[in-house]
Every structure is written in structure tokens, then in C-alpha cells.
Amino acid sequence: MSHTTPTVSTAVSKEEIAVFIKRAGFTLSQPEIDAYYEAYGYIEQMAALIRAPAPNRMSYMVEPAHMFSFPVEGTK
Amino acid sequence: MSKDMLTIAEASGLIAAGKLSPVELTEACLARVETHDHAIHAFVTVTKERALADAKRAEAEIKASGPKSPLHGIPIGLKDIIDTKGILTACQSFHNLNNIPGSDATCAEALAKAGTVLMGKLTTHEFADGGPSFDNPWPPSRNPWNTAHFTAGSSSGTGAAIPAGMILGGLGTDTGGSIRGPAALCGIVGIKPTYGLVSRAGVAPAAYSLDHIGPMAWTTEDCALMLQALAGYDPKDPASANRPVPDYLASLKTGAKGLRIGVLRRWHEEDRKVAPAVQAGIDNAIKVYESLGAEIQEVNVSSLKHYAAAGFFISTAERAAAYEAMMLDSPEKFGARYRDRLIFGSFVTSMDYVQAMRRRRELLAEMSGILAGVDVVLTAGNPDEAPLIDKVPRWDNLDKPNFTMPFNLTGMPAICVPSGFGPQALPVSIQLAAKPFDEATLFRAAHAFEEATSFRDVRPVLAAVQAAA
Numbered sequence: 001m002s003h004t005t006p007t008v009s010t011a012v013s014k015e016e017i018a019v020f021i022k023r024a025g026f027t028l029s030q031p032e033i034d035a036y037y038e039a040y041g042y043i044e045q046m047a048a049l050i051r052a053p054a055p056n057r058m059s060y061m062v063e064p065a066h067m068f069s070f071p072v073e074g075t076k
Numbered sequence: 077m078s079k080d081m082l083t084i085a086e087a088s089g090l091i092a093a094g095k096l097s098p099v100e101l102t103e104a105c106l107a108r109v110e111t112h113d114h115a116i117h118a119f120v121t122v123t124k125e126r127a128l129a130d131a132k133r134a135e136a137e138i139k140a141s142g143p144k145s146p147l148h149g150i151p152i153g154l155k156d157i158i159d160t161k162g163i164l165t166a167c168q169s170f171h172n173l174n175n176i177p178g179s180d181a182t183c184a185e186a187l188a189k190a191g192t193v194l195m196g197k198l199t200t201h202e203f204a205d206g207g208p209s210f211d212n213p214w215p216p217s218r219n220p221w222n223t224a225h226f227t228a229g230s231s232s233g234t235g236a237a238i239p240a241g242m243i244l245g246g247l248g249t250d251t252g253g254s255i256r257g258p259a260a261l262c263g264i265v266g267i268k269p270t271y272g273l274v275s276r277a278g279v280a281p282a283a284y285s286l287d288h289i290g291p292m293a294w295t296t297e298d299c300a301l302m303l304q305a306l307a308g309y310d311p312k313d314p315a316s317a318n319r320p321v322p323d324y325l326a327s328l329k330t331g332a333k334g335l336r337i338g339v340l341r342r343w344h345e346e347d348r349k350v351a352p353a354v355q356a357g358i359d360n361a362i363k364v365y366e367s368l369g370a371e372i373q374e375v376n377v378s379s380l381k382h383y384a385a386a387g388f389f390i391s392t393a394e395r396a397a398a399y400e401a402m403m404l405d406s407p408e409k410f411g412a413r414y415r416d417r418l419i420f421g422s423f424v425t426s427m428d429y430v431q432a433m434r435r436r437r438e439l440l441a442e443m444s445g446i447l448a449g450v451d452v453v454l455t456a457g458n459p460d461e462a463p464l465i466d467k468v469p470r471w472d473n474l475d476k477p478n479f480t481m482p483f484n485l486t487g488m489p490a491i492c493v494p495s496g497f498g499p500q501a502l503p504v505s506i507q508l509a510a511k512p513f514d515e516a517t518l519f520r521a522a523h524a525f526e527e528a529t530s531f532r533d534v535r536p537v538l539a540a541v542q543a544a545a
Contacts, residue, residue, distance in 0.1 A: 017423075024396075024422035025404045036419060042474035043423050046385035050428065050435045057434075064433035065285075065440060 008041025078104065081535060084244045084298035088146040091138060098138070098149030102131035102193050105151045109195070109242045112538050115223050118237035120156050120214045121164055122196040127151065130193040137191070146301045148191030153246040155231050156197040157204050158184050158289075159278040167280050168202045168212045170409040171402055181278025182310045183247060183289050190305040195243050198233030204249055204282040205230055205395065206413035208465050218465060219262060220536040221502050225462040228257035230282075234292045235262035239536050245293040245302050251282040252387055252473075253480025255290050256492040256507060260457035263494045263503030263536070265522065266292040267299050268480075270512045271487030272317035274303070275310030283394035285315075286387065286484040295532055296493065296522040300324040303515060319513065327516050332524035333369030335517070337362075338450035340375055344459075347380035348477055351460040354504045357495030358456060361506050364528045365454075365521075375446045375453060383439055384477030387485050389424055389432035396421020416470065440486045447488070447511045452521045455479055457505030461498035479507055489515045493522045494531040503531075 014037045021028055021036070028036075056062065082090070082101075090096035106124055113119055134149035143149070154160060157167045159177035166172045180188065188194065199217040201207030207229045208216035217232035219225040220240040227235045231248025235258025238246060248255035250268040259266025267290050274289040281287055291302035304325070309318040344350045344358060362372055396403075396418050403410065403418045410418065446453060456479045469475070483490035490509035498504050506525070510518040526532055 020422045021419065024419075025400075026407065026419060026422065028419070036416075036423075039416075039420075039471050039474055040423060042471060043388075043420065046381075046388050046474075047428055049382050049385035050389060050432045052382065052435070054438055061441070062434040062437050064430050065436040 008045060010041040010044050012040060012044070081241050082244065083295050084147065084150050084293060084301055085295070087150060087244060088143070088148075088301070091149045092143050098131040098134040098193060099128070101149065102127050102151050102195070105195060105242055108240065112240055113242065115218065116220055116236050116240055117199055117215045117217050118233040118240065118242055119153070119196045120166065120168065120199050120233070123163060123194055126163070127193050127195045134191050134193060143191065145190040145305060147187065147305055149193060150245065151193045151195045151243050152187060153195045153198045153234060153237055153243040154184055155200050155234055155246070155248050157200055157249060157280040158247060160184055160194070160197065163197065165197065166213060167204075168200050168214060170213055171406070173213060177278070179278065182275035182312060183279065183306055186306050187247070187302070198231070198237055198246060200233060201230035202411050202414040203280055203399065204251060204254055206411065206417050207232065208468055209411040209413045211411045216465065219462050219502070220538065221263060221462070222500070224464055225502060226261065226465045226468055228261040228458065228462065230254040231258050231266070231292065235259060235264065235266070238262070238264045238292060238294055240538060241535070245291060245298050248290060248292050249279060249282065250288045250290060250480070250484065251286045252391055252484050253478050255288070255292055256457055256480045256490060257478070259292055259492040260505035260507075261462040261503065263531075264292055264294055265296050265299050265491065265493055266290065267303065267491040267515065267518065268483060268489065269303060269307065269515055270317070270489045272315045273513065273515070274306045275313040275316050277310055277312035281398050283391040284398070285394060286391055288484065296491070296519055296526055297328060299491070300328055300519045317513070322516055324516050324519055327520050328523050330520060331368060332365050332521060335365070335370040335452065335521055336373060336450040337365050337370050337521070338373045338375035338446060338453045340377065340453050340455040342376055343380045343479060344456040348459055348479070350456045351498060351504075353461065353496060353498035354456050354459060357504045358454065358506055361454060361495055361525060364525055368524055368528060373450055375450060377442050377446055378439060380477040380479070380482070382435065383482035383485055386432045386435040386439060387481035388473070389428045390436065390485070392417065392420045393424045393429040396424070413470070417473070436485050439482070443482070443486045443488065451517050452508045452510045455507050457492035457507040461500050461502035461504060483509050488512055489518050491518050491522050493525055496531060
């Protein structure tokens with residue numbers, strides 16, 4: 001498969017990426033680890049976005065959304 | 077019009093009037109599969125004997141006591157991650173090549189009870205994610221408008237089979253856009269209903285808290301007819317909503333007059349600028365709605381990137397957990413693209429997952445606030461026409477946000493409706509979304525647009541498909 005997407009820079013090293021993969025239980029070759037290293041920068045950028053500052057960050061209003069609480073018809 | 081190019085509503089009316097035989101309709105669709113599916117690859121399993129038996133039974137039942145539903149005698153297909161009793165459900169994976177379920181998924185059972193004719197199982201990306209892949213048990217579906225192009229996924233077979241006239245309607249599943257993406261690129265209508273409206277019992281999970289089942293068809297009315305049969309409480313799905321199902325047809329044809337439509341302009345004009353044909357489709361839709369008496373408002377929410385980021389971490393973590401044992405046991409059985417998605421699970425920490433779920437709560441509140449002031453929101457379905465099937469980037473789920481994930485994240489219903497064609501003569505689409513459980517308004521808005529435009533009058537020319545194959 002061709003891979004043309006440009007690398008996004010990351011502060012994490014290839015060795016650290018290898019540790020993440022090993023910790024998850026996977027055994028990958030070095031070229032495979034290198035490919036995931038190229039993708040990791042995108043993931044790091046997105047990790048910053050889900051931590052964007054917002055008001056009331058410590059409130060229960062931002063508890064994890066494990067389920068939706070849509071109103072039940074016929075109830076108040 | 078030939079039998080296999082009818083809409084569900086048209087065929088249903090003819091069947092009820094005794095002017096169309098379900099057996100003849102099914103035979104016409106089977107002939108179309110036989111002639112064209114070698115180039116389109118919409119099916120992984122064609123259940124010809126089952127289809128003819130279903131059709132003969134439907135014909136006899138209708139003759140005896142009339143149709144039991146508008147779907148009685150209508151040929152449909154099911155995405156191949158949906159369990160079907162006694163029929164291979166392989167999920168496009170070497171892991172599942174011997175999986176013959178002992179019972180139907182709830183959604184398959186609901187369509188069977190409505191009297192549909194099961195034509196077979198439809199191509200999917202492996203376990204509903206990661207394609208197009210050329211290293212799975214079956215080849216990926218190709219776009220019937222031009223077989224060199226992608227269908228999007230993961231409900232790719234359903235997206236391809238409907239415009240090709242092989243089925244009149246079908247089921248897809250949608251975790252980040254897998255119904256709406258193929259609908260947009262294949263020029264059909266696809267709705268992701270509200271989370272919990274359609275049972276997921278008996279369907280292979282992709283990412284638990286984002287997974288939805290929904291209908292795909294040539295028209296909005298057809299999707300409404302199918303959803304009517306699918307919606308309802310099911311104790312076998314812990315997320316199933318226990319609430320009455322409204323009549324989706326009651327307000328379908330009441331027009332757009334008075335509808336309040338919010339345009340999410342920043343998403344398609346700034347966050348991910350769409351192709352000119354997609355933009356033209358949106359601009360035209362705004363003009364059409366204005367001419368129909370709708371009230372257009374500009375609305376604004378967070379960047380599309382924020383929705384995409386939360387969706388990425390949640391879907392990646394949930395998928396990796398669901399398939400962890402299979403991945404550790406025999407990773408070589410997965411195709412490369414799906415294996416990528418599972419490997420990404422290594423990079424998601426527990427904090428990432430919880431933070432993404434908290435961000436999701438904020439984004440849900442934000443979108444709920446917007447929808448408190450309008451009836452539907454309008455944005456793009458897909459940023460462009462279908463790409464070439466062999467030019468889809470490996471990291472396509474990382475580098476650019478899509479327009480569909482926000483409504484998986486918020487659980488709100490969303491529908492893609494064709495809005496024109498691009499310079500390559502491939503379809504483009506708008507997307508509409510509404511408040512939770514307000515599918516009726518969504519159908520009303522989408523149907524009004526369809527009726528005011530002519531995009532439902534054009535089908536792909538499959539002779540060209542054959543020539544290109």
C-alpha cells in the first residue's frame with residue numbers, strides 16, 4: 001500500500017512508540033513500527049483537542065458520557 | 077420504468093394493486109445481480125433460493141389477505157455484519173469465515189416480519205471499519221456510477237446495490253458515517269437514526285457507544301418506510317430506547333414551510349472546505365428551502381476537529397477492546413487497514429478515553445443548544461465526490477475530520493440526501509440532522525428537498541459499468 005501522507009511531528013520517539021505497542025501485547029516488525037510512528041503525530045494533535053480548556057471542567061456536567069439521558073415521553 | 081428501478085413506495089403500491097408480482101420483481105433484481113455484480117461486488121452472499129421462496133410466500137400471502145406492510149414482497153439486502161440464521165455472516169474477515177449464526181439479528185427479524193425478500197448479504201469493510209481493503213476474503217464494493225471509484229464505507233455493498241437496482245432497500249450500520257458516507261458517494265439516501273432507536277442485538281459491534289443501525293434506499297420515503305419496521309424497544313440491546321415509535325409517514329409530505337433550518341457553515345466552509353460541487357449543492361439546498369417557505373438561520377458550534385478528535389479516541393478504544401482477543405490471537409487474519417485501526421488502540425490511554433467522553437458531553441450540550449433553536453441543521457455529507465478506489469490514503473481517518481462523526485458522538489439522527497453531481501459525474505450530498513427521536517422532521521425536510529429537485533430522476537448507467545469492468 002502506498003503511503004503519501006506527510007508525517008506530523010511528535011515529541012515521542014520511535015522507541016517509545018514500540019513500548020506502547022508492546023504494552024498492548026502486539027509484536028510488530030520495525031518497518032511496521034516506523035509506519036505507526038508516522039501516524040502518531042496526528043493522534044497527539046487530537047489528544048490536545050479533547051483537553052481543550054472549557055468552563056466548569058470539574059463539574060458533573062462533564063462527566064463521561066457513558067450513556068445518553070434523553071427525555072422519556074410522557075414524563076417530566 | 078423497469079421493475080428493478082422502482083422505489084419501495086412505487087413497488088409497494090403496484091404490489092398492493094395486484095399490478096406487480098413480488099416473484100417477478102425478485103427475479104428482475106436477481107438478474108441484475110447476475111449481470112452486474114461481477115463489476116460492482118455489492119454482494120458477498122446471494123441467497124437466491126431464499127429470495128425466491130420469500131417472494132413466492134409473499135405473493136401467496138398478499139393474494140390471500142393483502143400486504144401486511146408496505147415492505148411486503150420487497151427485495152432487500154443486509155450488511156454482512158448483521159446475523160442471519162443459517163446464512164454465513166463473515167463480517168468481511170478471515171476470522172469469521174465459518175460463522176453461521178443460529179438466529180437472526182433483531183433488525184433482520186423485523187424486516188423479515190414485515191414481509192421483505194432477503195436477496196443476500198452485502199459487502200462491508202472488515203468488521204465495519206478500515207476499508208477499502210484488497211486483502212479481505214472478498215473484494216471491496218465499487219461505485220456503480222464509475223467502478224474505478226470508491227463507495228465509501230463501511231456499508232459499501234448496501235450503498236452500491238441500491239443505485240444499481242439489485243435491491244430496493246437495505247440495512248447499513250454507522251459508527252462514524254458508515255451509512256451516510258456510502259449514501260453520499262453512491263447517490264442514495266441513508267439515515268443514521270437516533271442512538272437506541274433501532275436494536276443492535278445480533279450485529280457485530282464496531283464501537284459500542286457510537287454504533288447505530290439504519291436504512292438506506294433510493295428515496296427518503298423508502299427510508300421512512302423501512303425505519304417504521306425497524307424502530308422499537310428491544311430488551312436484548314442495553315441501549316435500546318423504551319418509548320413509543322411515531323408514524324414516520326404522517327408528516328412526510330407536509331413540505332418545508334415553517335421549518336427552521338440552521339446552516340453549520342463553518343464546518344464546510346472553514347474547518348474542512350468542501351469541493352465546489354458540494355458547496356454548490358449546499359447553496360442550492362438553502363435556496364430551495366427558502367423557496368419552500370423554510371426559515372434559514374446561521375448557526376455555529378465548535379470546530380469539526382473537536383468532534384473528530386473525541387470520536388477518534390472513543391471509537392478507537394472501544395473497537396480495540398472489542399477485538400483485543402482476536403487481535404492478540406491471530407492478527408494475521410485481519411486485513412492491513414483494519415489491523416491499523418486496532419493497533420491505534422495501543423496509543424489511547426485511559427485518560428484519553430475519559431477525556432474524550434467528557435468532551436463528548438460538552439459537545440452534546442452544545443449541539444443540543446443549537447437544535448433547541450432550529451428544527452434541523454444543514455451541512456455537507458461528504459467533502460467531495462468519490463475518490464478513486466486505489467487512492468484512499470492509509471491514514472484517512474486521522475488527517476481530516478469528516479462531517480458525519482459529530483452525530484454519532486451526539487446520538488442525534490442524521491440523513492444524507494443527494495444534492496447534485498460533481499465534475500466527474502459522481503453524486504454529491506447534503507446532510508441534515510435533527511433533535512433526538514425527531515426522525516419525522518428529518519424525513520419531512522429531506523423529502524421536501526427531493527421533491528423540489530430532480531436528483532432522484534437519474535440512475536447510474538450500468539452498461540457503462542460493464543464496459544469499464
